[in-house]
Amino acid sequence: MICRINRLTNFGNYRQFQWGGTTPFAKRNLIYGWNYSGKTTLSRLFQILAEPNQIAQWQGSQFEVELQGGATMTHANLANPPRIKVFNRDFIQRNFLQEHQAPSVFIVGGNTIHLRNRIGRLNEHETKIVGIKERLSENHRRLQNELDSLGTNHARSFGTLTGDRTYNRTKLVAEIDRVKATPDAFILTEKDLQAKVALVHSTEQWANINTVNAPAENPDALRLTLQAVMQKTASNEAITKLKENRDLESWIRTGLSHHVGSSQCEFCGSEIPEERLTALQKHFSEAYEDLTAEVASQVATLEEAELVIKLPDERDFVPDLRAQFVALKTRIEEWATWARAAVGELTQLAKLKQLSLETPLACVVATGRASEIEQLVLDINALVTDHNQKRTQIDVEKRAAKGAVDKHHAASFYKDNNVLGRESAIEAAMDQVNAAQDSLNRIAGKKAAIEAKIQQQSIAAQKINETVQFLLPDNNISVAEIPGGSFEFRRDGAPASNLSEGEKTAITFAYFLATLENNGASLNQTIVFIDDPISSLDSNHIYAIYALITKKLEPCLQIFVSTHNSELYTLLKDDWFLKPNYTNRGDACSYYTRRYRDEPTHLWHSTLEDTPKLLRKYKSEYQFVFDQLHQFSSSQAPTLHEAYTSPNLLRKFLEAYLGFKKPCVPEWYKKLDLLFDADVDQTEIQKFSNDASHLQGWSRALQQPNFISNAQNTVKKVIEALKAKDLPHYTSMCTVIGVAP
Secondary structure: OEEEEEEEEEEOOEEEEEOOOOOOOOOEEEEEOOOOOOHHHHHHHHHHHHOHHHHHHOOOOEEEEEEOOOOEEEOOEOOOOOEEEEEOHHHHHHHOEEOOOOOOOEEOOHHHHHHHHHHHHHHHHHHHHHHHHHHHHHHHHHHHHHHHHHHHHHHHHHHHHHOOOOOOHHHHHHHHHHHOOOHHHHOOOHHHHHHHHHHHHOOOOOOOOOOOOOOOOOHHHHHHHHHHHHOOOOOOOOOHHHHHOHHHHHHHHHHHOOOOOOOEOOOOOOEOOHHHHHHHHHHOOHHHHHHHHHHHHHHHHHHOOOOOOOOOOHHHOOHHHHHHHHHHHHHHHHHHHHHHHHHHHHHHHHHHHHHOOOOOOOOOOOOHHHHHHHHHHHHHHHHHHHHHHHHHOHHHHHHHHHHHHHHHHHHHHHHHOOHHHHHHHHHHHHHHHHHHHHHHHHHHHHHHHHHHHHHHHOOOHHHHHHHHHHHOOOOOEEEEEEOOOEEEEEEOOEEOOOOOHHHHHHHHHHHHHHHOOHHHOOHHHEEEEEEOOOOOOOHHHHHHHHHHHHHHOOOOOEEEEEEOOHHHHHHHHHHHOEOOOOEOEOOEEEEEEEEEEEOOOOEEEEEEEEOOHHHHHOOOOHHHHHHHHHHHHHOOOOOHHHHHHHHHHHHHHHHHHHHHHOOOOOOHHHHHHHOOOOHHHHHHHHHHHHHOOOHHHHHHHOOOOOHHHHHHHHHHHHHHHHHHHOHHHHHHHHHHHOOOO
16 A cells, blocks of 8 residues: 655655655545645646656656655656555546547557557557568569579570480579589680580580500600610720711721721721731720610610600590690690600710720710600500490480589679679678568567457456446436447437547546456555546536445555545545544545745645534535635735635635525626625625636736735635625524634
C-alpha cells in the first residue's frame, strides 16, 4: 500500500508540497476538494506510479512516495511499481475513441486502443518497408539482368565459335561454377586455345608416328676419346724441315713406300744417297706413324660425327599436341647447334694435335649439356606416345578439347567481367531484399500477435453490459462485441449516436471496473484511484456510483476516491467513517485538497491536508461553506485566497439555502428576493456569485486593488441579510460553527 507522499514539487500546482503531520493513507481514502484544487493532479501522480513512462510528460517534477514497510518510489526510481489502476478524465479520453470508419462504433479500452494504434503504426511501417523492398528488388533485378545479359551474349558467341548450337547461358553458368574456385588454372595460352579449337573443328585422320632416336654420336664421349689421344707422343729423329711442313712430310711418307729396297728416286730417277734414305726412315718411325694415324682417325670421326635427330613434321601431330612438339623441337635444335659447335671445337683440337704429335695437349671443351638430349628424346617420344593414343580415340580427345575450351572461356568470362564482384553485389542486394522481407515477416508476426492479444484482452461485452445497465437503466443502451476486439454501443438495438458526456462517463467507468479483474488480475493486489467518477452525471447516478465503489471495490488492496460532489462525499463519509463526528478509522482516512495563492511569488499552490472538522462532522458541506463565509466576512485581515474562493462559496451557499426555502423556482438567482428587497442588491449578488466564481471572472477581478474589500463587503451583505430575514436559521448556523450569533 501507499502510506504517504513525502514530497511533491513542480507537479502542476503542487509546487513545494511536503507531507508534514498529515495522517498517513489507509486502506480506504476519501479526498474532498473543489474544482481546480488539485484532485486530478494527484490522480496523475498515481498514474505515473502505475505507468512510469508517463514521467516524461512532467519534466522537472520531483516526488517521493513512501510505501508500506518504508520502501519509496521517486521520480528517479520507479522500478517494480505496485499494481495501480486510475480512473480520471485522462482515462476517459484514452479509452473512449470514436472510430472514423464507422461513426456509430465506439471503442473502450486504453490498452486496446494502444494496440490498435500499434497496428496502425505497423501498417505505416509496413508500407514503407514494402516500398524499400521494391526498390531493393529492382536493384537486384537490374544487377542480375546485367550479368545474365553478359552471360547470354558470351554463350551465343562461344556457341558460334565452337559450332555448339546447344550452348547457352545455363551451360555457361554451370561451367563457371566448376572453375570459379581457381579460374587461372583453366585459362589456356593463345596457342593452346587455338590448337584445341582446331582439334574440335578438325575432320582429319592422323597416322601413327615412329619414336625418335637419339643422335649416333655424343659430344661428351667424343671428348673423352680425343682427350686420351691428345695426351700421347712418339719419340723419333725428326727432320726439322719436315716437322715444320706437314704437307711435305705427308708427301715424303707416301714416297718412301715406293722406295723400299731401291735407292733410285722414282720421281726424278736420280740416285738417293744412303744416308738420306736412312735419315728419312728414322724420321718416319712405326710409333710415330701409329699416333699420326690415330689422330687422323680422330679428326675424321669428329668431322663425320652425326648429331642431327630425325624429327617428325609438326603437322603429323594431332593439333592440341603441336604446340608442345614445337617447343621440344626448338629445344632439340638449339641443343644440336650447341653440339655441333662443341664437336667443331674438338675437331680443331684434333687437327692441332696433328701438328704437335710430340707434345701432350689438353682437351678443354665444355660438353656438360651432352646428356640433355636424352631427356629431350624421352619427352619427344612421350609426345609421340600421346599422339598415337589420341589418334586411336580422337572423339574422346575432341570432347576433352571441347571441355578445356569451355572451361577456358568460362574462366575468362568470370575474370574479364568481374563475375565475382557482380555476384557479390547481387548477393548483397538479395540480402537487403531478404532483410526487408524479414522485416515484413516480423511486422506480420507482430500484427498477428497484437490482433491475438486484442482478442485475449477484449473485455466480455456481457460483463460491461451489466454495469452499464446498472448505471443507465433508463437509457436503453447496451454493448455488443464486434470483430477486431471492438464494441458497438447500441440504443434500442440500433447503433448509438450522439452519446452524451454523462453516458460516455458511465460507459467508461463500467469498462474501468471490468478491467480491474482483466486477465485474472486480483483486486486484493490492486490499488485503485477514482477521481470524480460522477463528472457529467446527474444526481440520479450518484447512488449507483456509490454502490459500485463500496461493493465492487471493497476487496481492493487500497482505494482512493477524490470528488468535489458533496453528495457522493457525504455518502462515502457516512459509510467509511465513525459516527457521529465521522472521524477516521483504522482502515479509512479523510483528506482535503486546498488551493491557495502565495503572496510573495503570486503563484497558486495546491496542498493535501487532513479534512477540516466542520467538513468532516456534518453530512453536508453546507455548514462548512457557511463557516468559511462567516470567517471571511468578519476577518480583520482577509486574504486574497479567501477573496478568491468567496464567489464560489457564496453561490454554493445561496443555491442550497434558497433551494430549500423556495424549491418551486429552479433558478437560484430568481429567489434572491427572499433575502434582498432591492433589485439592485439582487443584481449585485447574482453578478458577483456568477461571474466571479469562474476563472475568467477571477483573473479579471484580481487585477483590481479593491477586490478583497469588495468581496468581503458582498459576503457580509449576504450574512447580514440572512440574519435580518431568517434569524432562527442564522442563529442555528452560528451555533453549529461555534460563534456568537
